[in-house]
Amino acid sequence: MTERDSRVQGIFNRINASYDRINTLMTLGRHAAWCREVARRAAVGPGQRLLDIATGTGVIALAARRREPRAEIVAVDFSEAMLDSARQKPGAETVTWEFADAHHLGYPDESFDAVTHGYLLRNVSDIPRVLAEQFRVLRPGGRVVVLETAPPRGLLRLALSAGMSVVLPLLGRVVAHDRDAYGYLKDSTLGFIPPVEVARLMAQAGFQDVGYETKYLGTNVILWGRRPEVG
Numbered sequence: 712m713t714e715r716d717s718r719v720q721g722i723f724n725r726i727n728a729s730y731d732r733i734n735t736l737m738t739l740g741r742h743a744a745w746c747r748e749v750a751r752r753a754a755v756g757p758g759q760r761l762l763d764i765a766t767g768t769g770v771i772a773l774a775a776r777r778r779e780p781r782a783e784i785v786a787v788d789f790s791e792a793m794l795d796s797a798r799q800k801p802g803a804e805t806v807t808w809e810f811a812d813a814h815h816l817g818y819p820d821e822s823f824d825a826v827t828h829g830y831l832l833r834n835v836s837d838i839p840r841v842l843a844e845q846f847r848v849l850r851p852g853g854r855v856v857v858l859e860t861a862p863p864r865g866l867l868r869l870a871l872s873a874g875m876s877v878v879l880p881l882l883g884r885v886v887a888h889d890r891d892a893y894g895y896l897k898d899s900t901l902g903f904i905p906p907v908e909v910a911r912l913m914a915q916a917g918f919q920d921v922g923y924e925t926k927y928l929g930t931n932v933i934l935w936g937r938r939p940e941v942g
């Protein structure tokens with residue numbers, strides 16, 4: 712694990728208790744709906760297997776479970792504290808929660824029908840490697856669906872950057888008692904690559920039919936793709 716990965720892991724191990732509250736505040740309550748959309752687009756059927764990577768407090772995994780009670784849902788994260796928070800939620804006993812680093816998923820090739828993740832890519836040290844792992848564990852024809860932040864542009868960037876500089880550290884101090892952690896969230900959000908670039912990296916990893924839809928004045932995005940049936 713790189714130094715950057717360890718730092719990110721340390722941050723999420725500290726903020727698990729306040730994560731859901733801050734996320735709801737920051738997205739004005741939209742995060743849950745986006746996670747439901749990710750689950751809907753992943754479209755796992757009865758008996759199929761879904762892997763939710765960087766599951767955090769499990770919002771996407773539990774949305775997928777509610778959508779399809781007969782699917783097998785495996786949810787992984789490299790923060791044990793986030794996983795512990797997920798395990799305490801209603802319905803958590805119907806999901807398999809496991810420790811895994813997105814750079815080295817310990818699952819066999821072609822073992823899942825769909826892969827999802829929310830706010831993973833902006834946190835990892837090696838995006839191509841992480842996407843290659845997802846491609847590897849997906850069966851041919853399997854779907855990947857991604858929720859990410861997108862860097863705001865133009866005037867919105869100025870306004871949001873100023874707003875986040877004030878609001879995030881404040882929320883971090885008041886709600887999470889961890890100003891540094893929320894400073895990192897601001898920097899990683901504003902500093903991330905735009906959706907068109909994420910889509911390009913997904914195509915480069917081998918995914919087909921890559922598309923995306925931005926949300927919330929272009930500050931969030933849902934992307935999708937498919938492992939080709941052959942190859």
Ligand SMILES: C[S@@+](CC[C@H](N)C(=O)[O-])C[C@H]1O[C@@H](n2cnc3c(N)ncnc32)[C@H](O)[C@@H]1O
Binds near residue numbers: 788834
């Ligand atoms: C912002 S949270 C998102 C949680 C959840 N997906 C959601 O949408 O609410 C990011 C999560 O990614 C996890 N994470 C970051 N880098 C990771 C890695 N290399 N492997 C596994 N999990 C990682 C963190 O531990 C954290 O739980």
